[in-house]
Amino acid sequence: MAEIELRQLRKSYGAFEAIPPIDLKIGDGEFCIFVGPSGCGKSTLLRTIAGLEDASAGEIMIGGEEVSQRHPGERGAAMVFQNYALYPHMTVRQNMGYALKIAKRPKDEIRTTVERAAHTLGLEDLLERKPSELSGGQRQRVAIGRAIVRDPKVFLFDEPLSNLDAELRTRMRLELADLHRTLGVTMVYVTHDQVEAMTLADRIVVLRSGRIEQVGSPLELYDNPDNLFVARFIGSPSMNFLKAEAADGEICLSEIQGPPLPRPEFVPSDWRGLLGVRPEHFELRAGGMEIRLRAVEHLGGVTYGYATLPGGTELCVDLQGHREMAAGDTVALGIPSERAFFFDQKTEKRLR
Ligand SMILES: Nc1ncnc2c1ncn2[C@@H]1O[C@H](COP(=O)(O)OP(=O)(O)O)[C@@H](O)[C@H]1O
Ligand SMILES: [Mg+2]
Structure with a gap:
């Protein structure tokens, strides 16, 4: 030893x-x-x-x-x-x-x-x-x-x-x-x-x-x-990364329409970078940003949905037991800002 x-x-x-x-x-x-x-x-x-x-x-x-x-x-x-x-x-x-x-x-x-x-x-x-x-x-x-x-x-x-x-x-x-x-x-x-x-x-x-x-x-x-x-x-499937920026005290996604997130205090008002979201941290909720599923994977215990955003970003979303969903379906997603990670564009470091 x-x-x-x-x-x-x-x-x-x-x-x-x-x-x-x-x-x-x-x-x-x-x-x-x-x-x-x-x-x-x-x-x-x-x-x-x-x-x-x-x-x-x-x-x-x-x-x-x-x-x-x-x-x-x-x-x-x-x-x-x-x-x-x-x-x-x-x-x-x-x-x-x-x-x-x-x-x-x-x-x-x-x-x-x-x-x-x-x-x-x-x-x-x-x-x-x-x-x-x-x-x-x-x-x-x-x-x-x-x-x-x-x-x-x-x-x-x-x-x-x-x-x-x-x-x-x-x-x-x-x-x-x-x-x-x-x-x-x-x-x-x-x-x-x-x-x-x-x-x-x-x-x-x-x-x-x-x-x-x-x-x-x-x-x-x-x-x-x-x-x-x-x-x-670290993480499989991998974390999702969405292009985003701070504006008027909120966080807006650049590639897709949806309600802005509240800006946490540690994120500067001129921040621009990548918003990291684990597949299991998306919320499926009405009024969220809408994505169209390109593919659905049933692993049995968990179901993943895949989508490509207009800017080319690939998303993987844990569909949280919604086994009825299929490719072609539209899903509305929310991002709880306390679960999201904020990465600086230049340094690639995480803000916190
Ligand atoms: N004997 C060697 N001579 C020159 N370069 C080497 C030699 N062994 C490894 N390297 C280089 O060192 C780096 C690290 O290699 P390695 O430790 O084998 O990576 P890993 O195990 O993470 O795949 C690589 O760029 C590799 O090309
Ligand atoms: Mg090796």
Whole structure:
């Protein structure tokens, strides 16, 4: 068990600065997820913590010790990769025990440790199989098992579920959450999938071009995004953004007719920008702004309506149980101003 602290950690590839200096603390036992679009530096940051990449500057503390000059195997961190990296010619038992064998641990100890890990992961019956005789989910578990036997202070995961089909991904997500509860160990996990981040993380770190945009619990980020980038990234379906401006103490939408919203005090009288509204925060009410539904999606528990505004803006609206609605219908929407987010056009920051 250990906390991780990054101090002014920086990583460049030649002249390209993949990670500008960042500071971050990850608590002991925390499930921390780095999330962001492809190419934003998630893997680079994780691999630098693991020691698979050399830091260009700064310090990496794991369990109170500065490890940035140590070899990957000597940092107390175990990495689980997306492609599992299992040895095809070895059985599950051999794969899981390999690191211990290399470390010249006694045979008895290796057997006990591997079998205990296999029990934790529900792999007891598969120990004599080869990776080719396993399903994707089982392989993923073996990859995790290989990390567990090393009894690391921290686990590092790089998109471990992205090669699995949707159903298996959901199941493995629950297994990982269980595993985190069982082991109580610090986990750092990289994904571009915001649903994974929302469901697994104690804390999410949103990255953009190697910089930290915001750090917070899933619901903190959902309810209080600091800026447009985070607001766009967190939440599925995504937040809606309507062009709007302040006029005469009110907020008017630029693309569509409708009753103006009252202007909250923190919004300047000359504000112009984007009004953010989550799909579930629209009210369906007479006299609201009228949109024509282009498509309706029934997910069973929830029904979404989609519309394109005259200016081209796409809207997604939770139709709040109105299963009778269909494409072509007109819906009148209200926006409760206390639920709306106000983003500055230039800085993209949220006003509050
Ligand atoms: N070995 C490398 N040499 C040069 N540039 C790299 C190298 N590895 C990654 N990069 C660049 O660093 C940035 C971050 O990459 P990466 O950490 O893999 O992103 P992510 O994991 O978020 O998709 C990208 O622009 C990528 O092209
Ligand atoms: Mg990556």
